[in-house]
Amino acid sequence: MVKIENSKKTIINLAESLLQDKGFNGFSYANISAELGVKNAAIHYHFPSKEDLGIAVIHRYRERFKLWINNSRVKDLSPVDKLNWFFSIYSNFRADNGKVCLVGSLEAEFNSIPEGLRKEVEALHREMLTWLESTLSEGKEAGVFQFNGTPASKAALIYSSVQGALQMARALGTKKFKDVIEQHKQDLLVS
Amino acid sequence: MVKIENSKKTIINLAESLLQDKGFNGFSYANISAELGVKNAAIHYHFPSKEDLGIAVIHRYRERFKLWINNSRVKDLSPVDKLNWFFSIYSNFRADNGKVCLVGSLEAEFNSIPEGLRKEVEALHREMLTWLESTLSEGKEAGVFQFNGTPASKAALIYSSVQGALQMARALGTKKFKDVIEQHKQDLLVS
DNA sequence: TTGACAACTTACTAACTAGTAAGTAAAATC
DNA sequence: GATTTTACTTACTAGTTAGTAAGTTGTCAA
Numbered sequence A, B: 001m002v003k004i005e006n007s008k009k010t011i012i013n014l015a016e017s018l019l020q021d022k023g024f025n026g027f028s029y030a031n032i033s034a035e036l037g038v039k040n041a042a043i044h045y046h047f048p049s050k051e052d053l054g055i056a057v058i059h060r061y062r063e064r065f066k067l068w069i070n071n072s073r074v075k076d077l078s079p080v081d082k083l084n085w086f087f088s089i090y091s092n093f094r095a096d097n098g099k100v101c102l103v104g105s106l107e108a109e110f111n112s113i114p115e116g117l118r119k120e121v122e123a124l125h126r127e128m129l130t131w132l133e134s135t136l137s138e139g140k141e142a143g144v145f146q147f148n149g150t151p152a153s154k155a156a157l158i159y160s161s162v163q164g165a166l167q168m169a170r171a172l173g174t175k176k177f178k179d180v181i182e183q184h185k186q187d188l189l190v191s
Numbered sequence C: 001t002t003g004a005c006a007a008c009t010t011a012c013t014a015a016c017t018a019g020t021a022a023g024t025a026a027a028a029t030c
Numbered sequence D: 001g002a003t004t005t006t007a008c009t010t011a012c013t014a015g016t017t018a019g020t021a022a023g024t025t026g027t028c029a030a
Helices: A007-022 A029-036 A040-046 A050-070 A079-091 A102-108 A115-141 A151-172 A174-188 B007-022 B029-036 B040-046 B050-070 B079-091 B102-108 B115-141 B151-172 B174-188
Strands: none
Touching (some): A007 A029, A007 A040, A007 A050, A029 A040, A050 A102, A079 A115, A079 A151, A079 A174, A102 A115, A102 A151, A102 B102, A102 B151, A151 A174, A151 B102, A151 B115, A151 B151, A151 B174, A174 B151, B007 B050, B007 B102, B029 B040, B050 B115, B079 B115, B079 B151, B079 B174, B102 B115, B151 B174
16 A cells, blocks of 8 residues: 555645646546556545535645744735745746646636635735735835735736736747746836 | 538537537537437547547637637727727627637646647737737727726736636526626726 | 666557448438 | 549547546555
8 A cells, every 4th residue: 555645735736736736627637646646535534525625725825824924024025026926936937847826726626616715716816906006005104015996906916917927938938927927027116 | 310510510519509509528429429319439530539629619619719809800999999809709699699619628637638739728818818918908008998907917817817707697697697797898998 | 786766658448429331211302 | 424533421430538436556554
């Protein structure tokens, strides 16, 4: 009998990677079990349904994001550095590896994924938008960001753009993604 | 024997709708044949493989986009109205019906779709970006648009944002999409 | 040392997937 | 009027999917 080390964590890691790579409808339990050298029933033991597995991936990401933004290494940054940190989540490793945002991947397939997973995606999206909004607000008040409109709609613009740009990078290359990030900075930063 | 009227066109219509709704890996030939009241082999007669069908959908969209932008009803518009026309493609009917951009849908699943389809998606994306870039360029020269950076990267920003915002609308509602469009106008238009 | 429990395997199912080969009916062409 | 072509149906396949029930093994606690 093959024992998986840190089974739950290892399975979630793999599922997260597959989600970003192939999408929810693009991977199967067989992909995971084959990779780990176990039978598919071993995956079902930990996550009875695919919906459970998907939810676990997003839930962990929500917890992680909450930890990040409340950790002093992010919380105490200047608004400009907070924004750079946010962009770096996607620039380092994701765009270069053809991976996309979990939220974007699942929202693209939103009408063909289970109900419970949709709720989880919605919650994550709201949480990330809320953080981005308050960061923009903070920066505007501090006089380092300039933009018209509300912080909420500017946050929605930036977030949706990052989401779309990661997908764009797959077809048109990483450079396009980096161009978009630079453009956001030019639009936003007071020079 | 049930005869489909305008069979090829009707099948492509349905496939396009399913693509925008469920994604490439989220629909099957059975969905289409059931909807039309025929057998799945009837669909295979017109489009031997699913890749063929996907390519046909994107190819038709490319032709349609080319016709639109070369038609005087769009070509002769002012830059501002061209941009409004572009936004209206997505505002009217797509965002409200939970449908997303074809390009976005397929790029989100890029690593789990057939090779030939990827090429077609890439071509469509390039064509749309090129048009948007030249529209932005035209508007900047005419003094009706204001933005830093190159028209190319501003075009990539706007396009990726529309793509992401359509996906966002599914989880967070249509209003969020409309906020993003308004924000783009505020960012861009000379007041 | 025993028993309980966790983490698997074995072996299976029912439903669905894209795709095919051969047959049929109606319409168009000769 | 005969023949060819188009657009389907019938009937099937091999592979994959998520999911389950029952059995096995290794570990840890009493």
